[in-house]
Amino acid sequence: MEGIITKTLGGFFFVKTNGEIHKCRIRGKIQKQVYPGDIAEINLEDKIVESVQKRENLLTRPKVANVEQTIILISLKSPPMNKDLLDRFILMAESSGLIPLIVFNKIDLVDNLEEYKEDLAVYSEIGYDTYYISAKKHEGLDNLYQDLENKISVIAGPSGSGKSTLINSIVEDVELPTNEVSEKLKRGVHTTKHVELITLPSKGYVADTPGFTNINIENIESDSLRYYFPEFKEYEDLCKFSTCSHTHEPGCAVKDALQEGVIDQGRYDSYKEIYKELQEKEDDIYG
Numbered sequence: 001m002e003g004i005i006t007k008t009l010g011g012f013f014f015v016k017t018n019g020e021i022h023k024c025r026i027r028g029k030i031q032k033q034v035y036p037g038d039i040a041e042i043n044l045e046d047k048i049v050e051s052v053q054k055r056e057n058l059l060t061r062p063k064v065a066n067v068e069q070t071i072i073l074i075s076l077k078s079p080p081m082n083k084d085l086l087d088r089f090i091l092m093a094e095s096s097g098l099i100p101l102i103v104f105n106k107i108d109l110v111d112n113l114e115e116y117k118e119d120l121a122v123y124s125e126i127g128y129d130t131y132y133i134s135a136k137k138h139e140g141l142d143n144l145y146q147d148l149e150n151k152i153s154v155i156a157g158p159s160g161s162g163k164s165t166l167i168n169s170i171v172e173d174v175e176l177p178t179n180e181v182s183e184k185l186k187r188g189v190h191t192t193k194h195v196e197l198i199t200l201p202s203k204g205y206v207a208d209t210p211g212f213t214n215i216n217i218e219n220i221e222s223d224s225l226r227y228y229f230p231e232f233k234e235y236e237d238l239c240k241f242s243t244c245s246h247t248h249e250p251g252c253a254v255k256d257a258l259q260e261g262v263i264d265q266g267r268y269d270s271y272k273e274i275y276k277e278l279q280e281k282e283d284d285i286y287g
Protein backbone atom coordinates (compact mmCIF):
# COMPACT_ATOMS: atom_id res chain seq x y z
CA MET A 1 0.00 0.00 0.00
CA GLU A 2 1.20 3.49 -0.83
CA GLY A 3 1.53 6.29 1.70
CA ILE A 4 3.46 9.39 2.58
CA ILE A 5 6.09 9.59 5.30
CA THR A 6 4.92 12.22 7.78
CA LYS A 7 7.61 11.75 10.40
CA THR A 8 10.69 9.67 11.15
CA LEU A 9 11.62 9.14 14.75
CA GLY A 10 13.76 6.67 16.65
CA GLY A 11 14.05 4.27 13.74
CA PHE A 12 10.33 4.38 13.04
CA PHE A 13 8.70 5.74 9.93
CA PHE A 14 5.20 7.14 10.27
CA VAL A 15 3.36 6.53 7.04
CA LYS A 16 -0.01 8.06 6.28
CA THR A 17 -2.26 6.11 3.95
CA ASN A 18 -5.95 6.87 3.49
CA GLY A 19 -6.50 8.71 6.71
CA GLU A 20 -4.52 6.28 8.81
CA ILE A 21 -1.03 6.57 10.21
CA HIS A 22 1.08 3.42 10.37
CA LYS A 23 4.17 3.23 12.52
CA CYS A 24 6.61 1.21 10.44
CA ARG A 25 10.13 -0.13 10.40
CA ILE A 26 12.08 -0.05 7.18
CA ARG A 27 13.57 -2.81 5.02
CA GLY A 28 17.28 -3.05 5.64
CA LYS A 29 18.01 -3.06 1.94
CA ILE A 30 16.80 0.53 1.56
CA GLN A 31 20.09 2.26 1.99
CA LYS A 32 19.18 5.81 1.20
CA GLN A 33 17.88 8.21 3.78
CA VAL A 34 14.15 8.61 3.94
CA TYR A 35 12.50 11.89 4.91
CA PRO A 36 9.05 13.30 5.57
CA GLY A 37 7.40 13.91 2.23
CA ASP A 38 8.78 10.76 0.66
CA ILE A 39 6.22 8.46 -0.94
CA ALA A 40 6.57 4.96 0.43
CA GLU A 41 5.27 1.53 -0.42
CA ILE A 42 4.46 -0.29 2.78
CA ASN A 43 3.65 -3.83 3.74
CA LEU A 44 0.70 -3.40 6.07
CA GLU A 45 0.92 -6.80 7.69
CA ASP A 46 4.54 -6.50 8.72
CA LYS A 47 4.32 -2.70 9.18
CA ILE A 48 7.37 -2.21 7.09
CA VAL A 49 8.46 0.32 4.46
CA GLU A 50 9.36 -1.78 1.43
CA SER A 51 10.51 0.96 -0.93
CA VAL A 52 10.51 4.70 -1.47
CA GLN A 53 9.72 6.46 -4.73
CA LYS A 54 12.22 8.65 -6.51
CA ARG A 55 11.73 12.14 -5.09
CA GLU A 56 11.26 15.43 -6.93
CA ASN A 57 13.51 17.37 -4.58
CA LEU A 58 14.86 17.43 -1.06
CA LEU A 59 14.85 20.58 0.99
CA THR A 60 17.60 20.83 3.56
CA ARG A 61 16.03 23.24 6.04
CA PRO A 62 13.82 21.66 7.20
CA LYS A 63 14.62 18.27 5.70
CA VAL A 64 11.49 17.51 3.69
CA ALA A 65 11.11 15.72 0.36
CA ASN A 66 8.86 16.69 -2.56
CA VAL A 67 8.17 20.25 -1.41
CA GLU A 68 6.29 22.35 -3.97
CA GLN A 69 5.53 25.58 -2.16
CA THR A 70 6.97 28.01 0.32
CA ILE A 71 4.75 30.12 2.49
CA ILE A 72 6.66 33.37 2.81
CA LEU A 73 5.36 34.86 6.01
CA ILE A 74 6.07 38.52 6.57
CA SER A 75 4.45 40.87 9.06
CA LEU A 76 2.87 44.19 8.19
CA LYS A 77 3.97 45.53 11.54
CA SER A 78 6.33 44.59 14.39
CA PRO A 79 8.66 43.90 12.79
CA PRO A 80 7.68 46.51 10.17
CA MET A 81 7.03 45.56 6.55
CA ASN A 82 10.29 45.29 4.66
CA LYS A 83 9.70 44.85 0.94
CA ASP A 84 13.39 44.54 0.28
CA LEU A 85 13.55 41.51 2.53
CA LEU A 86 10.36 40.14 1.01
CA ASP A 87 11.87 40.38 -2.48
CA ARG A 88 14.84 38.37 -1.28
CA PHE A 89 12.65 35.66 0.19
CA ILE A 90 10.69 35.50 -3.06
CA LEU A 91 13.95 35.24 -4.96
CA MET A 92 15.06 32.37 -2.77
CA ALA A 93 11.83 30.50 -3.49
CA GLU A 94 12.04 31.20 -7.23
CA SER A 95 15.65 30.06 -7.47
CA SER A 96 14.81 26.89 -5.56
CA GLY A 97 11.98 26.09 -7.94
CA LEU A 98 9.33 26.50 -5.24
CA ILE A 99 6.05 28.33 -5.65
CA PRO A 100 5.95 31.30 -3.24
CA LEU A 101 2.72 31.99 -1.38
CA ILE A 102 3.10 35.48 0.01
CA VAL A 103 1.38 35.77 3.35
CA PHE A 104 1.10 39.13 5.09
CA ASN A 105 0.61 38.59 8.79
CA LYS A 106 -0.57 40.62 11.79
CA ILE A 107 -3.45 42.40 10.07
CA ASP A 108 -4.91 42.82 13.56
CA LEU A 109 -2.16 45.32 14.38
CA VAL A 110 -2.92 47.82 11.61
CA ASP A 111 -5.84 50.18 11.31
CA ASN A 112 -5.11 51.17 7.71
CA LEU A 113 -5.11 47.77 6.08
CA GLU A 114 -6.37 49.19 2.78
CA GLU A 115 -3.28 51.36 2.48
CA TYR A 116 -1.06 48.35 3.02
CA LYS A 117 -2.98 46.40 0.43
CA GLU A 118 -2.58 49.19 -2.08
CA ASP A 119 1.12 49.40 -1.43
CA LEU A 120 1.56 45.63 -1.70
CA ALA A 121 -0.74 45.11 -4.69
CA VAL A 122 2.30 44.87 -6.91
CA TYR A 123 2.88 41.29 -5.73
CA SER A 124 -0.49 40.02 -6.86
CA GLU A 125 -0.15 42.03 -10.07
CA ILE A 126 3.05 40.11 -10.80
CA GLY A 127 0.97 36.97 -10.41
CA TYR A 128 1.84 35.78 -6.93
CA ASP A 129 -0.87 34.51 -4.63
CA THR A 130 -1.09 36.84 -1.64
CA TYR A 131 -2.96 36.51 1.64
CA TYR A 132 -3.70 38.86 4.50
CA ILE A 133 -3.97 37.07 7.81
CA SER A 134 -3.70 37.22 11.53
CA ALA A 135 -2.03 33.99 12.61
CA LYS A 136 -2.67 34.88 16.20
CA LYS A 137 -6.40 35.48 15.74
CA HIS A 138 -6.93 32.81 13.09
CA GLU A 139 -8.16 35.40 10.60
CA GLY A 140 -7.99 35.13 6.82
CA LEU A 141 -6.70 31.57 6.83
CA ASP A 142 -9.38 29.91 4.68
CA ASN A 143 -7.95 30.95 1.31
CA LEU A 144 -4.51 29.95 2.41
CA TYR A 145 -5.70 26.53 3.55
CA GLN A 146 -7.36 26.02 0.17
CA ASP A 147 -4.12 26.68 -1.65
CA LEU A 148 -2.21 24.28 0.57
CA GLU A 149 -4.32 21.33 -0.60
CA ASN A 150 -2.65 18.54 -2.53
CA LYS A 151 0.80 19.97 -2.05
CA ILE A 152 3.64 19.86 0.44
CA SER A 153 4.54 23.30 1.77
CA VAL A 154 7.09 24.76 4.11
CA ILE A 155 7.13 28.07 5.93
CA ALA A 156 9.85 30.67 5.63
CA GLY A 157 10.17 34.28 6.63
CA PRO A 158 12.08 36.69 8.82
CA SER A 159 12.41 36.19 12.55
CA GLY A 160 9.38 37.42 14.48
CA SER A 161 7.02 37.35 11.50
CA GLY A 162 4.84 34.72 13.20
CA LYS A 163 5.97 31.41 11.69
CA SER A 164 5.63 29.41 14.89
CA THR A 165 2.31 31.09 15.62
CA LEU A 166 1.01 30.18 12.16
CA ILE A 167 2.10 26.56 12.54
CA ASN A 168 0.31 26.37 15.87
CA SER A 169 -2.81 27.89 14.30
CA ILE A 170 -2.77 25.30 11.54
CA VAL A 171 -2.37 22.48 14.05
CA GLU A 172 -5.27 23.81 16.09
CA ASP A 173 -7.50 24.42 13.05
CA VAL A 174 -6.98 21.14 11.27
CA GLU A 175 -6.40 18.66 14.04
CA LEU A 176 -8.82 19.76 16.71
CA PRO A 177 -10.65 18.25 18.38
CA THR A 178 -8.42 15.31 19.12
CA ASN A 179 -6.43 14.46 22.20
CA GLU A 180 -3.30 14.29 20.18
CA VAL A 181 -3.46 18.05 19.74
CA SER A 182 -3.07 18.97 23.36
CA GLU A 183 -0.05 16.69 23.38
CA LYS A 184 1.30 18.49 20.39
CA LEU A 185 0.72 21.93 21.78
CA LYS A 186 2.29 20.95 25.05
CA ARG A 187 5.29 19.62 23.25
CA GLY A 188 5.57 23.03 21.59
CA VAL A 189 6.91 23.70 18.16
CA HIS A 190 10.14 25.17 19.46
CA THR A 191 11.31 22.05 21.21
CA THR A 192 10.89 19.73 18.25
CA LYS A 193 14.02 18.60 16.56
CA HIS A 194 12.40 16.29 14.07
CA VAL A 195 10.12 17.50 11.30
CA GLU A 196 6.56 16.39 11.11
CA LEU A 197 4.10 17.03 8.32
CA ILE A 198 0.81 18.49 9.46
CA THR A 199 -2.00 16.97 7.43
CA LEU A 200 -4.63 19.28 6.03
CA PRO A 201 -7.95 18.00 4.75
CA SER A 202 -7.66 16.43 1.27
CA LYS A 203 -3.98 15.75 1.07
CA GLY A 204 -2.19 18.97 1.85
CA TYR A 205 0.86 18.92 4.07
CA VAL A 206 2.77 21.62 5.89
CA ALA A 207 6.04 21.03 7.69
CA ASP A 208 5.71 21.88 11.37
CA THR A 209 9.20 23.33 11.53
CA PRO A 210 9.87 26.74 10.03
CA GLY A 211 12.62 26.89 7.46
CA PHE A 212 14.72 29.82 6.48
CA THR A 213 14.78 32.95 8.55
CA ASN A 214 17.81 34.21 6.68
CA ILE A 215 18.28 34.48 2.99
CA ASN A 216 20.97 32.65 1.21
CA ILE A 217 21.13 33.85 -2.36
CA GLU A 218 24.85 33.60 -2.81
CA ASN A 219 24.62 30.63 -5.13
CA ILE A 220 22.70 32.60 -7.72
CA GLU A 221 24.71 33.89 -10.66
CA SER A 222 24.19 37.54 -11.50
CA ASP A 223 23.53 36.51 -15.10
CA SER A 224 20.64 34.28 -14.02
CA LEU A 225 19.09 36.72 -11.58
CA ARG A 226 16.80 38.27 -14.17
CA TYR A 227 14.99 34.98 -14.74
CA TYR A 228 13.76 34.97 -11.15
CA PHE A 229 11.84 38.22 -11.58
CA PRO A 230 8.78 36.96 -13.48
CA GLU A 231 7.54 40.45 -14.35
CA PHE A 232 10.61 40.95 -16.57
CA LYS A 233 9.76 37.96 -18.70
CA GLU A 234 7.49 39.55 -21.27
CA TYR A 235 10.02 42.32 -22.00
CA GLU A 236 13.18 40.27 -22.09
CA ASP A 237 13.03 39.38 -25.77
CA LEU A 238 12.50 43.03 -26.67
CA CYS A 239 15.80 44.29 -25.26
CA LYS A 240 18.39 45.31 -27.87
CA PHE A 241 20.91 42.84 -26.46
CA SER A 242 19.90 39.28 -25.77
CA THR A 243 22.25 39.22 -22.78
CA CYS A 244 20.80 42.47 -21.41
CA SER A 245 21.11 42.65 -17.64
CA HIS A 246 18.52 45.46 -17.58
CA THR A 247 20.90 47.68 -15.65
CA HIS A 248 23.08 49.86 -17.89
CA GLU A 249 22.47 48.71 -21.48
CA PRO A 250 20.85 50.93 -24.12
CA GLY A 251 17.60 49.80 -25.71
CA CYS A 252 16.44 47.97 -22.59
CA ALA A 253 12.75 47.09 -22.73
CA VAL A 254 12.64 46.36 -19.01
CA LYS A 255 13.83 49.87 -18.24
CA ASP A 256 11.29 51.25 -20.72
CA ALA A 257 8.57 49.36 -18.85
CA LEU A 258 9.92 50.80 -15.63
CA GLN A 259 9.70 54.31 -17.07
CA GLU A 260 6.12 53.68 -18.08
CA GLY A 261 5.33 52.48 -14.59
CA VAL A 262 4.45 48.96 -15.71
CA ILE A 263 7.31 47.47 -13.76
CA ASP A 264 7.39 48.45 -10.11
CA GLN A 265 10.21 50.74 -9.04
CA GLY A 266 10.69 48.97 -5.70
CA ARG A 267 10.99 45.56 -7.34
CA TYR A 268 13.40 46.93 -9.92
CA ASP A 269 15.49 48.55 -7.18
CA SER A 270 15.64 45.20 -5.37
CA TYR A 271 16.77 43.55 -8.59
CA LYS A 272 19.46 46.14 -9.20
CA GLU A 273 20.75 46.03 -5.64
CA ILE A 274 20.94 42.24 -5.58
CA TYR A 275 22.52 42.22 -9.03
CA LYS A 276 25.22 44.55 -7.75
CA GLU A 277 25.85 42.37 -4.70
CA LEU A 278 26.14 39.24 -6.80
CA GLN A 279 28.49 40.93 -9.22
CA GLU A 280 30.72 42.18 -6.42
CA LYS A 281 30.87 38.69 -5.00
CA GLU A 282 31.75 37.26 -8.43
CA ASP A 283 34.47 39.92 -8.83
CA ASP A 284 35.95 38.84 -5.50
CA ILE A 285 36.03 35.23 -6.62
CA TYR A 286 37.03 35.49 -10.28
CA GLY A 287 38.91 38.80 -10.19
Ligand SMILES: Nc1nc2c(ncn2[C@@H]2O[C@H](COP(=O)(O)OP(=O)(O)O)[C@@H](O)[C@H]2O)c(=O)[nH]1
Nearest residue numbers: 106109134135136137159160161162163164165
Ligand atom coordinates in the same frame (compact mmCIF):
# COMPACT_ATOMS: atom_id res chain seq x y z
N1 LIG B 1 -0.72 40.83 16.99
C1 LIG B 1 -0.25 39.74 16.43
N2 LIG B 1 0.88 39.17 16.89
C2 LIG B 1 1.34 38.06 16.29
C3 LIG B 1 0.67 37.47 15.17
N3 LIG B 1 1.38 36.39 14.80
C4 LIG B 1 2.43 36.30 15.64
N4 LIG B 1 2.41 37.30 16.55
C5 LIG B 1 3.38 37.56 17.64
O1 LIG B 1 4.64 37.86 17.07
C6 LIG B 1 5.67 37.36 17.89
C7 LIG B 1 6.59 36.47 17.06
O2 LIG B 1 5.86 35.33 16.64
P1 LIG B 1 6.55 33.93 16.34
O3 LIG B 1 5.48 33.01 15.90
O4 LIG B 1 7.40 33.49 17.46
O5 LIG B 1 7.50 34.35 15.11
P2 LIG B 1 8.62 33.49 14.37
O6 LIG B 1 9.94 34.03 14.82
O7 LIG B 1 8.42 33.80 12.91
O8 LIG B 1 8.41 32.05 14.69
C8 LIG B 1 5.00 36.62 19.03
O9 LIG B 1 4.94 37.49 20.15
C9 LIG B 1 3.61 36.34 18.48
O10 LIG B 1 2.63 36.25 19.51
C10 LIG B 1 -0.53 38.09 14.71
O11 LIG B 1 -1.18 37.67 13.75
N5 LIG B 1 -0.93 39.23 15.36
Ligand SMILES: [Mg+2]
Nearest residue numbers: 163164165210
Ligand atom coordinates in the same frame (compact mmCIF):
# COMPACT_ATOMS: atom_id res chain seq x y z
MG1 LIG C 1 9.59 30.63 15.60
Ligand SMILES: [Zn+2]
Nearest residue numbers: 239244246252
Ligand atom coordinates in the same frame (compact mmCIF):
# COMPACT_ATOMS: atom_id res chain seq x y z
ZN1 LIG D 1 17.05 44.88 -20.74
